Amino acid sequence: MPVTAISSPPLRVRHYLPGGRENGGGIGRLVGYILDAQQGGDQHSVIDTRGPRWSPLPSGYMLSKAVLSLMRDQAMARDTVHHIHVAGRGSTARKLVLTAAARAVGARHVLHLHDYDYRADFLSRPPQQQAAVRQMFYGADRVIVLGRRDRDTLSDLLDLDPARISVLYNCVPDPGPRCAAGRADAPLHLIFLGQLGPRKGTPDLLDALATPGMASRDWTATLAGDGPVEAFRARAAELGLAARVAMPGWLSEPDVRRLCAAADILVLPSHAEGFAMAVLEGMAQGLAVVTTAVGAHDEILAHGQSCIFVPVGDPAALAGALARLVDDAPERARLGAAARRLFLERLEIGGYVRDLAALHRGLLPAKSLKTGAA
Incomplete structure (x- = not known):
């Protein structure tokens, strides 16, 4: 018929x-x-x-x-x-x-x-x-x-x-399951994605990384984004971070994926956001995410379940949250797995x-x- x-x-x-x-x-x-x-x-x-x-x-x-x-x-x-x-x-x-x-x-x-x-x-x-x-x-x-x-x-x-x-x-697209093989002996790798500047919390992050509690731990960091890169490189040097913090400038989409795949923690201590693409990139890769409850972040993410929220403009609190995650591999894995599940359910x-x-x-x-x- x-x-x-x-x-x-x-x-x-x-x-x-x-x-x-x-x-x-x-x-x-x-x-x-x-x-x-x-x-x-x-x-x-x-x-x-x-x-x-x-x-x-x-x-x-x-x-x-x-x-x-x-x-x-x-x-x-x-x-x-x-x-x-x-x-x-x-x-x-x-x-x-x-x-x-x-x-x-x-x-x-x-x-x-x-x-x-x-x-x-x-x-x-x-x-x-x-x-x-x-x-x-x-x-x-x-x-x-x-x-x-x-x-x-x-x-x-x-x-x-x-x-x-x-x-x-x-x-964002699904990059596929994360492979962490061969990374056990490497220093912990923290990444920041976004335009370097006060709104994204870059000064807060550098101050947090320079605290004694973070300085005593084994980590490296990459702050990837455009903006006044040279000024922030100079600030990192003043804080004694030049050997541990890389600032490569703005990265292409493939480079961002490679950077995330080699990272352990995504940190974005923004003062204001809509819904940060950087947070999504970290969730998709199964990273432990440390960010602020600004914009639509707390409409999707939950503190202690799929991320760690820190107060806006508080380098000491940020340093404390990062130090705890650096020390606690099972907690990083738990947060990262929960973030990736949430990503697959709602944000792919x-x-x-x-x-x-x-x-x-x-x-x-x-x-x-x-x-x-x-």
């Missing part, structure tokens, strides 16, 4: 972000993982709205190219979903322009908020800019946030309908891509059904 089979055509999604996949920081890394994991013939691509920070091309030039690309898609491929990634500061200024163009031509678009404190950014703006930001979010077909805190910011502060907001926690990229595809398809008009026989 003939039956009607529903067939969903492949999605065509444009991601707009500063710096593109390679130079877009944590947002770029997340989008890169989405591109690598896209399924069923879906076509995700990236448009850079700013260029690398060191690029000689002005950001206005890159933004103009992005606007023209969006308008061209709307003229030639109207079923494209435009996925616009936004944070505070200059990112919001650029996305005000891009979303105004999207509204003007009727392009279906999603706003995906990545920020460590968008409430403060919004409140720092004059009333006219606040009105424009509200219009930007009101005009989106859907808004994605990293956690409940950001959802509450948009619904309470910007009066955005909560029904139009989706919470999608960041995700496959489920994220399926949820994202469902959200994108929900924005498109109904397609004609294809029929067949069974």
